[in-house]
Amino acid sequence: MNALAATSRNFKQAAKLLGLDPRLEKCLLIPFREIKVECTIPKDDGTLASYVGFRVQHDNARGPMKGGIRYHPEVDPDEVNALAQLMTWKTAVANIPYGGAKGGIGCDPGELSKSELERLTRIFTQKLHDLIGVHTDVPAPDMGTNSQDLGGSLGRDAATGRGVLFATEALLAEHGKSISGQRFAIQGFGNVGSWAAQLISEKGGKIVVVSDVSGAIKNNKGLDIPRLLKHSTENRGIKGFDGGDPIDPNSLLVEDCDVLIPAALGGVINSENANDIKAKYIIEAANHPTDPEADKILSKKGVLILPDIYANSGGVTVSYFEWVQNIQGFMWDEEKVNAELKTYMTRGFKDVKEMCRSLGCDLRMGAFTLGVNRVARSTVVRGWEA
Missing domain, CATH: 1.20.5 (Single alpha-helices involved in coiled-coils or other helix-helix interfaces)
Known part of the structure; x- marks a missing residue:
């Protein structure tokens, strides 16, 4: 099931539980605006390259639309529509005064130089500039983009990963447990996964397996996360790290652990692997990582899933804090940002x-x-x- 179909299915199930008027249901599902633009840039070698960019503005009933811009080869209209819709529900769950939007460009940022990425970002922004703004639609970093491309508050880089930590603490506390002593498997070691791993490790959690696009590493005694972070930065991936044994990345989801954190792409947990998942808890740090059919299987097994629209809302929440700081013209220190984030995540879980x-x-x-x-x-x- 593709991302849009899965997200819409969850929405319709929620609308049924709430008893929404079918006309209101349809109104909420249809995006406010969909934008598709052509972005042609000169490459460093003098050739021209063209990319397709998208921005879907889903809903603004609760405030300016808000959502990241991702650079990834698999960006397409259905994915951007699904992610924009998820942002609408996510900002509402976080109870911040935003609607939902999402954008992206179908490209591989790893194959583009820094200057090419700058040119691509500038032309994309130029094509959108009259439809975005502080009171209309507020972009943010996402997969393949960062604070240099799209700005950020103190604490913004770590925000989604820190939110995952707070969400995990809230869920475990509900069951009389804490981070300390739990065994974690983390799929994805980009911004979100690496920060989640670092913060969970600092709280006493044992990260036993990690994967990224370069490979996967396992150590039943617990990976040395600071060393792994250093290795990943220096080698552009975790492959070759000597503090664990290499394993097939496809097996990470079914490794023996207490808490599974998918922090990469969507749709990775499906009907084909759900029966083999051994984790007791799944924290969705990625967007829509679990297919609805897998949801049913995992529910029957008694696996508790903390859904993406709550679990990974730390990033958009701190983006809201950034918006507030910009409007006030007053900068918060990082301790205040983190404390406020914990308040919002704890309240959101309740x-x-x-x-x-x-x-x-x-x-x-x-x-x-x-x-x-x-x-x-x-x-x-x-x-x-x-």
Whole structure:
């Protein structure tokens, strides 16, 4: 099931649980605006290269639309639509005054020089500039982009990974456990996965297996994360790290662990591997990593899944803090950013659990119904005629 179909299916299930008017349901599902632009740049060798860029502005009922811009070869209209929709529900779950949007360019940033990336970013921004802005649609870094491309507050680089830490702490505490002593498997060692690994390790969690695009490393005694971070930075990947045994990256999801953190691409947990997953908890640091069919299988096995629209909302929450700082013209120190993030993540978990209790649903539907309900209420208040 592709990303858009999976996301829309979860939305429709949440709308059914909430008893939404079908006309309102349709209104919430259709994007506000879809943009497709051609981006042609001169390469360093003097040749021209053309790329297709997208920006989907999904909903602005709760405030300016907000969402990252990713550079990745697999960027396409369906993926961007799905991610924009997820941003709408995610900002509502986090209870920040934003709507949802997402953008991307179908390219491989690893094959582009720094100057080529700069030219690509500038032409893409030029094509969008009259449709984005601080009170309209606020872009942010995402996969393949960073704070140099798209700015950021203190604490922004670590924000999504730190939010994953706070979300994991909240879920484990609900079951009388803590980070310390738990065994973690982390798929993806980019910005989110590496920060999550570092922060979880500092809290006493044992990271037993990690993967990235270069390979996967396993050490049942726990990987030395500071050393692995240094190796990854110096070698552009974890491959060749001598502090663990190399394994097939495809096996990471089914390795023996307590907590599985998919922090790479979407759709990696599906009906083909769900039965073999051994983790007791799954924290969705990536966007839509779990297929709806896998959800059913894992639920029957008793695996608890903390859904993406809550678990990885730390990034957009700190982006909101950045927006607030810019408007105020007053810069927060990093300690304040991190403390505020913990407050929002802790409160968000309580809100999701309350929806679970009131509707008798699982954590995914608790998060989706929370987000959809907040957006629906704002849409009606703004003048939608039921």
